[in-house]
Amino acid sequence: MIRLEGVTRRYRSAAGDRTAVDAVDLHVARGEVFGVVGRSGAGKSTLIRAINRLETPDAGKVFVDGREITALNAADLRAARRRIGMIFQHFNLLNAKTIEDNVAFPLRLEGRPEAEVKARVKELLAQLGLADHAKKHPAQLSGGQKQRVGIARALACGPSVLLCDEATSALDPETTEDILNLLDGLNRDLGLTIVLITHQMEVVRRVCDRVAVLKDGKIVEQGATADVFLHPQHAVTRAMLAEGEEGIDASVAPAGARMARLTFRGPSTYEPELSRVARTAGVDYSILSGRISRIRGEPYGQMTVAFTGGDAEAALAQLAARGVVVEAV
Numbered sequence: 384m385i386r387l388e389g390v391t392r393r394y395r396s397a398a399g400d401r402t403a404v405d406a407v408d409l410h411v412a413r414g415e416v417f418g419v420v421g422r423s424g425a426g427k428s429t430l431i432r433a434i435n436r437l438e439t440p441d442a443g444k445v446f447v448d449g450r451e452i453t454a455l456n457a458a459d460l461r462a463a464r465r466r467i468g469m470i471f472q473h474f475n476l477l478n479a480k481t482i483e484d485n486v487a488f489p490l491r492l493e494g495r496p497e498a499e500v501k502a503r504v505k506e507l508l509a510q511l512g513l514a515d516h517a518k519k520h521p522a523q524l525s526g527g528q529k530q531r532v533g534i535a536r537a538l539a540c541g542p543s544v545l546l547c548d549e550a551t552s553a554l555d556p557e558t559t560e561d562i563l564n565l566l567d568g569l570n571r572d573l574g575l576t577i578v579l580i581t582h583q584m585e586v587v588r589r590v591c592d593r594v595a596v597l598k599d600g601k602i603v604e605q606g607a608t609a610d611v612f613l614h615p616q617h618a619v620t621r622a623m624l625a626e627g628e629e630g631i632d633a634s635v636a637p638a639g640a641r642m643a644r645l646t647f648r649g650p651s652t653y654e655p656e657l658s659r660v661a662r663t664a665g666v667d668y669s670i671l672s673g674r675i676s677r678i679r680g681e682p683y684g685q686m687t688v689a690f691t692g693g694d695a696e697a698a699l700a701q702l703a704a705r706g707v708v709v710e711a712v
């Protein structure tokens with residue numbers, strides 16, 4: 384659906400050249416929600432803006448829905464962009480226009496008949512819960528409502544792709560959840576392919592099927608969200624995931640304990656595997672840290688456990704045989 388081949392973007396300034404995106408190859412499948420995370424300055428904005436050529440790459444090719452975006456002339460690019468919706472951190476609404484005129488804007492640019500514009504705007508406002516706000520101006524709406532207007536405008540021309548540039552970064556946690564539910568529903572119900580960039584790992588955990596981690600303009604790690612989040616390979620990914628989490632205090636482990644990190648995935652997360660195995664292997668265990676949650680709807684449990692007494696190695700082998708991922712700590 385979306386393919387980037389060797390995409391590079393450099394910025395030249397008096398302070399020197401800076402390669403914001405460095406020979407990135409990326410593939411996003413149709414109907415997927417794909418997240419790109421990274422620290423500030425990693426190149427996330429530049430990368431997502433290369434997809435609809437708001438930033439023209441210095442090298443490389445971008446394909447969206449079979450068309451090479453990087454090869455289009457200005458008129459064809461305008462037409463292609465109608466099939467690529469985009470929403471922004473600060474909404475980018477036209478403050479002097481009403482909500483309905485904001486949503487109508489891309490339809491009027493496209494030259495649609497006014498009756499069709501009116502009908503489509505009405506439909507979109509109803510779909511996004513904005514029907515009561517049609518005649519208001521952006522300044523009269525909350526952040527979450529403004530982002531809903533942004534989404535309505537992005538959907539106006541019936542895009543196959545939605546690009547989200549830090550779309551929830553200016554919103555409080557509750558409103559973020561509301562907008563993420565909305566994006567989730569659009570992906571599910573319309574089959575919309577979504578690419579989002581964010582520095583919020585929780586956003587990726589909640590909605591993304593796959594994720595790429597960007598550092599200094601390069602992808603350092605990518606994969607299914609659950610795989611990357613539960614078994615991060617790169618230091619940047621580990622550091623971003625560790626933020627806000629309490630580290631493990633190994634000094635609290637009983638003397639001589641065998642420590643291991645255990646990862647349960649899927650329905651077995653809720654099974655009493657640990658106590659069954661402890662009983663048969665005759666070991667005791669202390670849980671030093673742990674989290675049971677969901678990644679993109681899939682339950683998982685991950686905990687650091689200290690085993691004492693009995694046969695800890697046999698317990699770990701039994702857990703591994705039951706599909707639990709066992710890692711030495």
Ligand SMILES: Nc1ncnc2c1ncn2[C@@H]1O[C@H](COP(=O)(O)OP(=O)(O)OP(=O)(O)O)[C@@H](O)[C@H]1O
Nearest residue numbers: 394396401403421422423424425426427428429430
């Ligand atoms: N128009 C520009 N001119 C010069 N340098 C730029 C420009 N836009 C971005 N850069 C530089 O390119 C690098 C990548 O910036 P980019 O905004 O893509 O990163 P980001 O990961 O989106 O960061 P943030 O989360 O802070 O927005 C940074 O070093 C930035 O300073």
